[in-house]
Amino acid sequence: MVTVGIDLAAEAVRTAVAWLDWSDGRARLVRVEVGADDALIVDAVMGAAKAGIDCPLGWPDRFVEFVTAHRAGHVRVPEGLAGRAWRRDLALRVTDQVVHEQTGLTPLSVSADRIGHATMRCAAVLAELARRGQPVDRRGGGVVVEVYPAACLKRWELPYRGYKRAANLGELGRLVDRLLEAAPWLDLDDSEALCRASDDATDAVVSALAARASALRLVTVPAAEQAEAAGTEGWVALPTAPLKSLAASRCP
Structure with missing residues (x-):
C-alpha cells in the first residue's frame, strides 16, 4: 500500500508531499516533493490508500456560529464567562482541546493564528477531491486523515521541538537520525539528504507514517459525543501504538 503525507502551508513554496510504499514489513520513501501545488496534492491523495x-480540516463550530451572529449583530457572551474562558471554544476545536489533554501540546488556532490561511487552501483542495468523486470525511474515516507531526513524534518518543527552520538544521539531522534508529525498516532512499535539509520534507514523511497508523486503526477516533463536531471541524488522529507497530501490523 502507499500512504501519502502532506505538510500543507498557505503557499506551495513551504508545502511538501511524501509517498511511502509499504511492503513485506518495510516502508520505502519513493518520492518527496517540496513546493507542491494544489494539483500535485490532489493527484497524490487520489493515488493513495491513505493520506x-x-x-486543520475545518474551523471551530462555535467560531463559525460567532461570526454568523456577529454579521447579524446578535453576538452574546455566555453568562458567567468572560475573556479567555469565553474565547477558548472560539479559538480551539474539540480535537485541539483533546490533543492538549492527551499530549500537552496545543495546536495552532485555525481561527486566531496564521494557520487559517493554510486551512483556506486546504478547503479548496478538499472541494476539488469531492468534485473528483473522493469526498472527505473530516473525522478521518475516508482516504484523508488530519495529522499533527509534533504530537506523533512525541507519542513515538522522538524529538518533536526545535528542528524547524534553517537555523536548526543540526536538530533536524538529529531527528532524522533518531527516526531511522527507531524505525530500521524505514528506507529514505535518495531523499534522505532532502529530509535532512528541509523540515517540510521531514514533516511530510512523518505525516505519511501517521497515515499508515490511521490505515491500521492505530489512532484515536472521536467518541460518540465528539463525532458531530469532528465531522465539521476535523479530527487530529493521534497514534495509539509504538512506531514499530506500523511495519509489524497489516491493514484490516
Whole structure:
C-alpha cells in the first residue's frame, strides 16, 4: 500500500508531499516533493490508500456560529464567562482541546493564528477531491486523515521541538537520525539528504507514517459525543501504538 503525507502551508513554496510504499514489513520513501501545488496534492491523495494532511480540516463550530451572529449583530457572551474562558471554544476545536489533554501540546488556532490561511487552501483542495468523486470525511474515516507531526513524534518518543527552520538544521539531522534508529525498516532512499535539509520534507514523511497508523486503526477516533463536531471541524488522529507497530501490523 502507499500512504501519502502532506505538510500543507498557505503557499506551495513551504508545502511538501511524501509517498511511502509499504511492503513485506518495510516502508520505502519513493518520492518527496517540496513546493507542491494544489494539483500535485490532489493527484497524490487520489493515488493513495491513505493520506495524512498536516493542516486543520475545518474551523471551530462555535467560531463559525460567532461570526454568523456577529454579521447579524446578535453576538452574546455566555453568562458567567468572560475573556479567555469565553474565547477558548472560539479559538480551539474539540480535537485541539483533546490533543492538549492527551499530549500537552496545543495546536495552532485555525481561527486566531496564521494557520487559517493554510486551512483556506486546504478547503479548496478538499472541494476539488469531492468534485473528483473522493469526498472527505473530516473525522478521518475516508482516504484523508488530519495529522499533527509534533504530537506523533512525541507519542513515538522522538524529538518533536526545535528542528524547524534553517537555523536548526543540526536538530533536524538529529531527528532524522533518531527516526531511522527507531524505525530500521524505514528506507529514505535518495531523499534522505532532502529530509535532512528541509523540515517540510521531514514533516511530510512523518505525516505519511501517521497515515499508515490511521490505515491500521492505530489512532484515536472521536467518541460518540465528539463525532458531530469532528465531522465539521476535523479530527487530529493521534497514534495509539509504538512506531514499530506500523511495519509489524497489516491493514484490516
